[in-house]
Every structure is written in C-alpha cells, then in structure tokens.
Amino acid sequence: DAGVIQSPRHEVTEMGQEVTLRCKPISGHNSLFWYRQTMMRGLELLIYFNNNVPIDDSGMPEDRFSAKMPNASFSTLKIQPSEPRDSAVYFCASSLIAGVGEQYFGPGTRLTVT
Amino acid sequence: DAKTTQPTSMDCAEGRAANLPCNHSTISGNEYVYWYRQIHSQGPQYIIHGLKNNETNEMASLIITEDRKSSTLILPHATLRDTAVYYCIVREGGSEKLVFGKGTKLTVNP
Numbered sequence: 444d445a446g447v448i449q450s451p452r453h454e455v456t457e458m459g460q461e462v463t464l465r466c467k468p469i470s471g472h473n474s475l476f477w478y479r480q481t482m483m484r485g486l487e488l489l490i491y492f493n494n495n496v497p498i499d500d501s502g503m504p505e506d507r508f509s510a511k512m513p514n515a516s517f518s519t520l521k522i523q524p525s526e527p528r529d530s531a532v533y534f535c536a537s538s539l540i541a542g543v544g545e546q547y548f549g550p551g552t553r554l555t556v557t
Numbered sequence: 558d559a560k561t562t563q564p565t566s567m568d569c570a571e572g573r574a575a576n577l578p579c580n581h582s583t584i585s586g587n588e589y590v591y592w593y594r595q596i597h598s599q600g601p602q603y604i605i606h607g608l609k610n611n612e613t614n615e616m617a618s619l620i621i622t623e624d625r626k627s628s629t630l631i632l633p634h635a636t637l638r639d640t641a642v643y644y645c646i647v648r649e650g651g652s653e654k655l656v657f658g659k660g661t662k663l664t665v666n667p
Contacts, residue, residue: 447600449662474653485599486644486657498653532602538653545591548600 447549449535456556461523464552467516470536476536476546477510477520486534492518525556560584560595560647561605566662569639575632577661580646582626587650590621594641595660601644604630635665 448467456462468475490500495512503510507526512518522529532553536546541548562580569575581590591606605612605619607628612619618631632639644660 468644476653485659486595488654488656492651493653536600545603545606548602551598551600 445522447534447535447547449549449552451552452550453553453555455557458523458557459524460556461521462529462556463527463556464520464533464535464554466493466520466549468518468529468535469539469547470516472537472539472547473515474538474540475512475518476545477518477539478534478536478548479531480534480551481531489520524556525554527556530554530556548550560588560656561645561658563643563645563658563661565659566664568666569635569664571637571667572634573610575591575635575639575665576665577630577632577645577663578627579630580627581645582598583651584625584647588620588647589650590592590625590628590647591646591655592617593644593655593657594620594639595644595645596641603656604643627653635663635667637667639640639663640665 450465453547474493477489480486488503490510497525510520532551534548534551536548589606589608592604593601595601605617607619607621621628642660642662644657646655
C-alpha cells in the first residue's frame with residue numbers, strides 16, 4: 444500500500460485566497476484525521492471522521508476552516524479565506540479501527556500564506 | 558492538554574541503547590501509553606503502545622512501571638536515522654484522539 448497520500452506537498456498562496464488540501468487514506472481504514480503543526484502550538488488535532496462521518500471538529504480553529512469526506516477514499520480540508528496565521532504543516536492520518544491501534548500519517552502539506 | 562511529561566532533549570551515541578523516559582502520573586486504568594516519533598519534515602510514525610505489560614516489537618521496547626505512572630521507551634541499538642522527536646501519549650481506551658505534547662528531541666551522535 445502507498446500509505447496516506449496528501450496533495451499538494453507545498454502550497455504558497457496570498458492572503459484571502461481559498462486553499463484546498465487533499466488526502467487519500469490507506470485503503471480499508473475507517474477513520475481519518477486532520478492535524479495542524481506549528482512551532483508555537485505543536486501538533487493539534489483539527490477534526491476526525493469515522494466511516495466518512497465527522498465525529499469531532501472541536502479543534503477546527505474557526506469558520507474559515509471546513510473539512511469533508513465524500514467517500515472512504517478521499518477527504519479535503521478547505522480554508523477560505525486564508526490568512527498568514529494559517530501557515531503551518533497540515534497532516535492527514537488514517538487508522539483501521541476506531542479507537543484502537545495506531546494512526547498512519549501522511550507526509551503533510553506545507554502551507555504558506557503571504 | 559497532554560497528560561505526559563518528557564525531557565526536552567536527549568543525546569545518545571550511535572550503537573548504544575537510547576532510553577527515553579516519560580511521566581504520566583495521572584494515568585487512569587483504561588488509558589494506554591503510546592509512543593510516536595517524528596523525523597524532521599516527515600509525518601509522525603507509530604512506534605509502540607502498551608497498557609500494563611512491557612511490550613516489544615521490531616522497533617523498540619516499552620517498559621511500564623508497575624504503578625503505571627511512568628514508562629521508558631528503549632531503542633536497543635540507536636542509529637543516526639533514529640534522530641527525531643519522540644512523543645509519549647496517554648490515550649483513553651476506545652478514544653480516537655491523540656494529544657501530542659512537545660516530546661523529546663533525541664539526537665543520535667556518531
């Protein structure tokens with residue numbers, strides 16, 4: 444298996460623009476997670492899905508952020524409008540069974556908002 | 558908030574065992590201890606987890622004290638590629654959430 448796939452790997456955009464990050468989880472995994480990592484705040488969970496249903500979005504910073512999982516093999520994290528403080532590395536992770544075992548992380552998307 | 562305390566940084570000589578401590582004095586009976594690591598510019602990688610008993614896999618060993626208030630991750634023969642930030646995480650059984658603290662920056666020196 445190719446592991447968790449994220450695209451793009453790097454994104455540079457101007458403030459106010461819409462940004463869409465994409466994730467393909469490992470085939471057969473039932474849970475998907477979006478994390479954000481910054482120097483100041485470390486690695487934070489933004490939202491996670493079980494069987495394509497959002498379970499906990501309490502980590503989503505504000506209404507500018509939204510996430511969807513239209514099917515078991517694809518998820519998006521959208522920021523609109525983007526701001527410089529959104530600059531971070533965004534990781535997607537998936538796990539096989541809810542609440543058990545390990546999460547497998549993708550390589551991340553490095554977002555820079557100027 | 559993270560429920561664990563780890564040293565900020567540690568050094569280890571290549572080929573020697575690396576012993577990374579973690580304190581989790583408020584751990585409850587149904588909470589597991591997980592270890593992940595993050596090599597520079599990569600996503601976190603699962604290493605090992607345990608509840609009460611010591612665990613070993615191809616990557617590392619996890620030693621949990623009898624009172625479960627602390628644990629040690631052991632990399633038996635550290636290599637330069639083991640240089641990374643190591644995160645000790647307490648996770649409630651059945652919970653999906655991983656709460657990452659600041660971790661320990663392990664540097665393996667030649």
